[in-house]
Structures are given as C-alpha cells and as structure tokens.
C-alpha cells in the first residue's frame with residue numbers, strides 16, 4: 001500500500017501547558033514529564049533520546065542514546081569515547097539532546113555542554129551492567145569500519161572465554177558523558193498547531209532560570 005505522507009495528520013489534544021503550572025526549575029519539570037510518560041505507558045524506552053553533535057567536517061550528526069541518570073547537574077549517558085560522537089563531544093562539547101514522547105504528545109530539547117563523568121562513576125555503572133553488555137563494550141570499536149559481522153562474533157567468543165571466571169574491566173575508552181544544560185525547551189502538542197512551548201534559559205549567575213513562551 002502506498003504511503004501518502006501528506007495525509008498523515010494528527011490533532012494533539014491530550015494536555016496543555018501554561019506558565020502557572022510550570023516548575024521554576026526545569027529539571028523538576030523534566031522529572032514531572034518523565035513520570036507522566038511512564039504513567040501513560042505504551043513507550044518501551046522513554047529514556048531514549050537523540051543526541052546531536054558537531055563533527056570536524058562541519059556536519060551535525062544525530063543518533064539515539066539512552067539517558068541513564070539526571071539531576072541538578074545534568075543528563076548522563078554512556079558510550080565509547082572514541083566513537084564518532086565521543087570524539088565530536090571532546091572536540092566540541094556543545095551538544096543538543098531531545099526527547100519525543102508520542103504518548104503524552106510532548107517534546108523536550110536540551111542544549112548544553114558535555115563533559116566526561118568521573119572515572120569512578122563510569123566504573124560503577126559499567127560494573128552494574130549484565131556481563132553480555134560489558135563484553136559487547138569491549139568488543140565493539142564503536143564507529144570504526146569492520147570487514148564483516150564474523151569479526152565481532154569471533155572477538156566476543158574469545159572474550160567470553162577470557163573472562164569466563166573473571167570480572168570484566170571497564171575499557172578506558174568507555175564511559176559516561178554529563179550534559180550540563182544551558183537551555184531546556186518543553187513542547188506540548190495542542191490542537192490546530194497552536195502548540196505550547198516554554199524555553200528555560202540559565203541566567204548568567206548560573207543559579208536561576210528565565211522562562212519564556214515561544215510561538216509554535
């Protein structure tokens with residue numbers, strides 16, 4: 001059946017967002033929205049977010065990673081530091097994270113600066129992962145060109161033998177990034193494309209947030 005993309009139309013009617021209902025703190029606002037996504041249900045990985053980086057070639061690149069924690073300091077995910085995104089973030093820490101939650105008809109866009117988390121934090125998260133994922137992190141030279149899938153399977157088999165009775169050490173090139181937010185936008189879908197958008201921008205003092213409504 002032919003897909004008629006121009007016939008895809010949806011009216012967003014589930015909720016609204018008004019200034020009076022916003023938390024003064026965007027992290028708390030994010031927490032409320034994240035609970036809502038879980039409460040509404042129907043989304044397998046509510047913590048899947050798009051991260052965009054700027055490469056040395058001048059192109060932005062976006063891909064999905066999983067949010068593993070967040071607090072007043074920012075948003076944390078884990079990856080290979082030598083991957084394309086890992087290198088891009090180390091060369092240019094300006095980044096953008098975004099979430100789209102269709103069940104609540106909401107989008108969140110976070111601009112901020114990325115930095116590596118302390119090694120002991122990456123160690124404890126790595127230690128908490130299932131052994132298969134730990135070995136996967138060791139196998140995969142993420143983002144490099146490989147000859148075929150067999151290369152990966154063979155490497156995994158060898159590592160499974162090597163670490164059969166041993167703890168898997170965290171590879172030095174694998175760990176977390178913390179994205180410290182500078183602005184966070186909350187988007188709530190509304191009927192007739194008159195969506196609600198509020199932008200929080202960090203003040204120069206770095207302590208409080210300016211909140212402004214944006215046109216949809």
Ligand SMILES: Cc1cc2nc3c(=O)[nH]c(=O)nc-3n(C[C@H](O)[C@H](O)[C@H](O)COP(=O)(O)O)c2cc1C
Pocket residue numbers: 045048061063064065066067077078079080083084085086142143
């Ligand atoms: C649902 C989903 C979750 C993912 N989670 C992660 C993650 O947490 N960390 C990660 O490095 N890659 C994750 N990936 C893979 C990335 O999207 C990407 O393919 C990989 O990190 C290599 O990206 P790069 O070459 O641009 O660095 C995930 C992909 C999907 C679809």
